[in-house]
Amino acid sequence: MSETVASVSALIVxxxxxxxxxxxxxxxxxxxxxxxxxxxxxxxxxxxxxxDTLDVSVPLDRLADIRxxxxxxxxxxSLKQAS
Amino acid sequence: xSIFSKYEGLASALxxxxxxxxxxxxxxxxxxxxxxxxxxxxxxxTLLFGTNNYLGLSQSPAAIEAAVEAAKAYGVGTTGSRIANxxxxxxxxxxxxxxxxFRRRHCMVFSTGYQxxxxxxxxxxxxxxYLLLDADSHASIYDGSRLGHAQVIRFRHNDADDLHKRLRxxxxxPGAKLVVVEGIYSMMGDVVxxxxxxxxxxxxxxxxxxxxxxxxxxxxEHGRGVAEADGVEDDVDFVVGTFSKSLGTVGxxxxxxxxxxDLIRLCSRPxxxxxxxxxxxxxxxxxxxxxxxxxxxxxxxxxxxxxxLHAGLQAAGLRTGPQASPVxxxxxDDVAVAVAFWNRLLDLGVYVNLSLPPATPDQHPxxxxxxxxxxxxxxxxxxxxxFAVVAGEMGINRAx
Numbered sequence: 001m002s003e004t005v006a007s008v009s010a011l012i013v014x015x016x017x018x019x020x021x022x023x024x025x026x027x028x029x030x031x032x033x034x035x036x037x038x039x040x041x042x043x044x045x046x047x048x049x050x051x052d053t054l055d056v057s058v059p060l061d062r063l064a065d066i067r068x069x070x071x072x073x074x075x076x077x078s079l080k081q082a083s
Numbered sequence: 084x085s086i087f088s089k090y091e092g093l094a095s096a097l098x099x100x101x102x103x104x105x106x107x108x109x110x111x112x113x114x115x116x117x118x119x120x121x122x123x124x125x126x127x128x129t130l131l132f133g134t135n136n137y138l139g140l141s142q143s144p145a146a147i148e149a150a151v152e153a154a155k156a157y158g159v160g161t162t163g164s165r166i167a168n169x170x171x172x173x174x175x176x177x178x179x180x181x182x183x184x185f186r187r188r189h190c191m192v193f194s195t196g197y198q199x200x201x202x203x204x205x206x207x208x209x210x211x212x213y214l215l216l217d218a219d220s221h222a223s224i225y226d227g228s229r230l231g232h233a234q235v236i237r238f239r240h241n242d243a244d245d246l247h248k249r250l251r252x253x254x255x256x257p258g259a260k261l262v263v264v265e266g267i268y269s270m271m272g273d274v275v276x277x278x279x280x281x282x283x284x285x286x287x288x289x290x291x292x293x294x295x296x297x298x299x300x301x302x303x304e305h306g307r308g309v310a311e312a313d314g315v316e317d318d319v320d321f322v323v324g325t326f327s328k329s330l331g332t333v334g335x336x337x338x339x340x341x342x343x344x345d346l347i348r349l350c351s352r353p354x355x356x357x358x359x360x361x362x363x364x365x366x367x368x369x370x371x372x373x374x375x376x377x378x379x380x381x382x383x384x385x386x387x388x389x390x391x392l393h394a395g396l397q398a399a400g401l402r403t404g405p406q407a408s409p410v411x412x413x414x415x416d417d418v419a420v421a422v423a424f425w426n427r428l429l430d431l432g433v434y435v436n437l438s439l440p441p442a443t444p445d446q447h448p449x450x451x452x453x454x455x456x457x458x459x460x461x462x463x464x465x466x467x468x469x470f471a472v473v474a475g476e477m478g479i480n481r482a483x
Contacts, residue, residue, distance in 0.1 A: 042441070048237065056252065057252050059235055
């Protein structure tokens with residue numbers, strides 16, 4: 001199965017919207033920290049959920065460069081391709 | 084723009100905590116310890132239930148005497164790092180003592196427990212390696228991972244199956260895989276299922292490092308921690324720990340049977356570029372270690388006290404973690420309530436640690452208590468009574 005940035009981004013948005021505290025109007029360009037008001041721990045815990053869904057591990061140092069949902073999706077797709 | 088403007092969020096969070104005349108919880112002064120269990124705070128004798136001084140050895144007469152004698156004989160400092168002029172005979176003696184205690188062949192002593200994690204983890208896991216950290220790891224473990232250059236992967240707290248899953252994803256990738264767990268986790272006092280982690284380590288060929296900071300002197304027949312209690316010491320490649328909990332002094336260490344540990348002395352920056360422990364601290368630590376070895380009854384009393392405090396707080400209608408261990412945390416839902424509760428406890432003569440998110444698991448504020456072997460049953464009952472009074476005042480005790 002081959003994920004695309006768009007499909008992974010859509011999955012991330014869907015997972016986020018399952019949390020009632022997340023704003024309803026998020027999309028791929030939403031910033032994870034600023035727009036979602038996630039602190040560092042919340043980001044790491046949320047990424048863990050996505051990791052399980054997509055069977056991939058995102059190293060913490062990669063998170064440092066991620067600002068938007070699309071950034072996270074692109075990172076996951078590149079990790080999946082590398083593996 | 085001020086260099087401090089990036090901390091405006093911190094400043095407003097602190098203002099919220101101290102609003103209405105509340106204390107700054109990060110600035111409490113213990114004016115003088117009166118004993119291991121009682122300290123003078125704001126001029127009042129206060130029961131200490133948040134010092135991690137599990138065996139009460141910070142006030143051990145034997146350790147104090149040893150420190151005095153060492154200061155007289157050797158002076159009060161080394162003025163140097165371990166790799167320059169900072170290694171004295173006492174440092175070697177302490178490393179040998181720790182090797183004998185842990186039944187391991189190699190030991191490195193660091194100047195603090197924080198540095199022991201920083202220095203060991205950053206040096207062991209190199210650029211092409213993987214570090215697998217429990218999600219609830221202590222800050223020193225996360226900081227060690229940042230100081231090194233390994234790829235860092237978190238696994239779910241205390242979940243060996245989740246670790247296994249993440250190691251499976253790494254199958255076939257080059258580089259060593261170093262798994263880091265803690266014996267007792269410092270926020271909730273929960274104990275690692277070390278046997279399960281040892282089994283995953285054996286199956287996958289990963290390396291296992293256990294930070295037994297809160298469990299040495301507390302668990303195991305001889306006080307060597309959870310690995311001893313679970314009978315899996317041979318599976319734990321590296322044990323890291325601190326002198327500032329059950330041994331009552333300051334400093335840290337790593338012990339191992341791997342001869343390569345001695346190479347870490349040549350590349351671990353937190354070991355190489357800081358002053359070594361002063362002689363009086365080493366002498367006091369060795370005296371405390373002797374006490375830890377010769378007085379197993381302290382561990383029995385400690386666990387009796389842990390069970391008494393845990394049961395008492397639960398009977399008072401407060402929510403705690405599931406396990407009775409020397410760290411017992413009362414879990415609250417609201418930060419403002421936790422701050423008010425903590426202030427009121429101090430008003431009534433009980434000191435505990437206020438732990439706030441994001442430093443706590445699950446975003447809950449905690450009133451974190453730690454119990455000692457030297458607490459009397461009466462002191463524990465008094466602390467529980469005060470907790471119950473405050474909970475009643477604040478209307479947050481669940482129906483018992």
